[in-house]
Amino acid sequence: MILRLVVKPQECIGCRACEMACAFTHGKDGQPAASRCQTMTVGKDEYVPMMCLQCDHAACVQSCPVSAITMNPATRTVLVDHERCIRCMACVVACPFGNMHFDPSRTLIHKCDLCAGCGDYPRCAMFCPTKCLTVERVTESSPA
């Protein structure tokens, strides 16, 4: 079953609940640096929540010299193996969407993993008040 996070920027009100949910799920005490989701302001009252798009042919995967970033074939989620990662920052620069992050306090590369291992249900979608972020579960046979 493929997990898919659907983002509808037209519904976003810029409340940043997703950022908070992400920071509290993946970091200590909700420090903002731990959030893998960032809400960008693109115009008056126009916001876009930005997180990893889980690309099929991801630039981060291609740029990693030690193959520490792989796609989980079951959920189609791109995951970083922190034990394999050498923190060379190639993926951070290579991501064409700027969605790979480096947390300097923990010297850790982090990206949205759709909360793999943290309940396996994206916490940002759980806390989004306007259904701008929703979760879809897609079976393999349905069109991408």
Place this chain on the structure above:
Amino acid sequence: MSEVNLGDAPFTMTIDGKRVEARPGEMVLAAAKRAGIAIPTLCEHKAVESFGSCRLCMVEVTKAAWKGWKGLMTACLYPAAPDLIIETQSERVLHVRRNVLDLLLARCPDSTLIQRLAAEHGVQQTSFSVREQPDLCILCGLCVRICESAATSAISTVKRGHHREIGTPWGGPPPACIGCLACAHVCPTGHITFEEHGATRAIWGRSFELQRCAECGAPLPITVEQASFLVERQALDASYFSRCESCQRRATAQTFGRLARWQKLGLTQEPDARQEGGKR
């Protein structure tokens, strides 16, 4: 080695009295780790093959058919096999581990990691004479192995005997180094240090210019040499390493914002999307 299972089927072995599943070709350390059995290591890293240089992961290995004979092996290099019986906390294992830490503590008395590991094993003070002018290097060679597999083999162990150390060709700034900092990041004791000021980075006595963002000019977290190395090694276009994280994110957000604006107006596709697209 008739007893090594060459098939793909997982098998079981015993670690600390617990039945643990292992896969063919896997080392004892990996199987133990997956089963949640902690074995201390210093020189192990998933990005490179095991090397067995720190000797901290020693375990006792036996089989029922071995009539009581037990061998001390490094868990990171001993292949898992069916019906192995492994002990990670036996008196003999702990004795060897204490000895290793005792020696490491004599070599690197200032390393907080070694101090902590030694204290955890009951070694508060080394029983050997402390090395003169100690540094933090335990000579595990992990930096050398990482540099070899992920970068350019810019560093290696140099000199012999007790003069042995991690160094560069002829002790000078390493010509092959790309300044990726992988060696510094994997070093278990923090012996390898680097400095970064503005758009320059210094490591191994060599100074590197950081790659700059083609759009805003801010320094990227990779060096110019590293960018060209990655382009060649990973067979990617140079544009992959030319723009900074925040410029990329802003450009993407603006595209998405524009699409959302059109969607609000009931359009499924932006009229000029074809002409405006194709940036990357």
